[in-house]
Amino acid sequence: MRIIALAGGVGGAKLAHGLAQILSPQELTVIVNTGDDFEHYGLYICPDLDTVCYTLAGLANPETGWGRVNETWNAIKSAAALGGIDWFNLGDKDLGTHLERTRRLKAGDSLSQITSDFCKAWGVQHAVLPMSDQPVRTIVATDEGELAFQEYFVHRRCAPKVTGFRFEGADEAKPAARAQEALQSADAIVICPSNPWVSIDPIRNVISIPAGKPVVAVSPIIGGEAIKGPAAKMYRELGIEPSALAIANHYHGTITHFVIDRLDAPLLESINALNMQTLATNTFMANHMDRKRTASEVLHFIGASV
């Protein structure tokens, strides 16, 4: 049984971690959004890729879900004392990742190869792949004009009202070589509970999900609110009521299976009408056991023999 998981940052990383506790390295490949990558202080930063890798490696900060555990913040504090930009959190250990990645990219290595080598060094056994080795940049259209993703997300704390999204470079970007192979040979695809607009859509704009295989999504919205991040706010600003049903509509035509939280069971009938099988269960992942349990239910739901 070969499973591909598509993931953004925090929520995606949690389910990917649950899947990695059940599936062997041969059985699971995680393809990660790179649309929120950006350059900061001349360094090439991949927030979602690092969150997934740190989480699988057990190096993630359990408080935040992103960044490193037992982190110090001396470099960014020292730069800020000199008038430097401090709106993006850069821990010292995390900075080491960005320094070495930037050095290797400049030396001509691909992001896939670098990520693979970093995973080896961190003891991550499952394959984690960037969606592409070419730059794709999520641009958020807002009532204050277009904003680069991190500008919108971190600097402006998602305050501007969203009117749309585009993925700069997506037309020219090729799927990372191993990502396309993995998708072809996959038995099923899991869309993790990440933000559909800015975590999963960038991936879907670069990689085409093959037809004829089970594709299961886990709703990132529970009871009308996103567990983390601006997904619900985005739906509202785009004139759509945020709900598990809105997510089902978002992925309609792509997914065959959909997992919602028990809280959203009243929506089961409307979602089933969209021609997908639906499972209502406890999808909130507060701890490591929740991650494994949710992953296990998702796999059983699509009939994965694990």
Added chain:
Amino acid sequence: MRIIALAGGVGGAKLAHGLAQILSPQELTVIVNTGDDFEHYGLYICPDLDTVCYTLAGLANPETGWGRVNETWNAIKSAAALGGIDWFNLGDKDLGTHLERTRRLKAGDSLSQITSDFCKAWGVQHAVLPMSDQPVRTIVATDEGELAFQEYFVHRRCAPKVTGFRFEGADEAKPAARAQEALQSADAIVICPSNPWVSIDPIRNVISIPAGKPVVAVSPIIGGEAIKGPAAKMYRELGIEPSALAIANHYHGTITHFVIDRLDAPLLESINALNMQTLATNTFMANHMDRKRTASEVLHFIGASV
């Protein structure tokens, strides 16, 4: 009384600190070697400039003389764990300086302006100037070929045998604007006890020391050995017996006054024969009081009314 001090790293920073304890910000300007600047992990690093600024700011590591006090090393350890280069010590706080300097250089600011702003932020009241805003690179010719300075100095720990030096870019580099003004209006010039070959000669290759003013050098060699660094080894490898006399010969024609350690008093007669006034005193600076006392003796020796 306006004094210009020419300085490299550790030894130069000590005397500059002593001078700064006596002279007002109007009376002292420190011009610093930038020949050992280099790019590492894409960051623009100025080891001597930072050592002088950190020392004057009271932020220097008292154990090493370079780098920051109360430093952490998480970024470089994290990069090294990923296969990164770790032969150059990059503390986290220090890294913040390099990140912000690199960011501002890329934004088009000059090294002089950046250094001036950093000094303000660090509470350094005396002017500290890079010798030039254009890159000058000290290249060490050795029996193993030419080596970039930090490659020779830090990576190879000065092991290769030196056959000469050149200062790439020195012909095209202009003195930093305020450095040239300061030299013109100076009443006297102090050459700090820095390495003549690789700390002071780069400065002299970019900035011409005006004639007709007292120019005093403090010997970085005591009893035939350098207090720190490879100066004595360099003299030996170039076929010159390392001594205060060798330093006097090095600066012959440039300096009017020379300060040597009491230990080297037997050389007084030979040095006086070089047509310079010589003072033998205690020049070893083990603590802050030593720095101030040495600076005071140097100033009185050249007749500075302070």
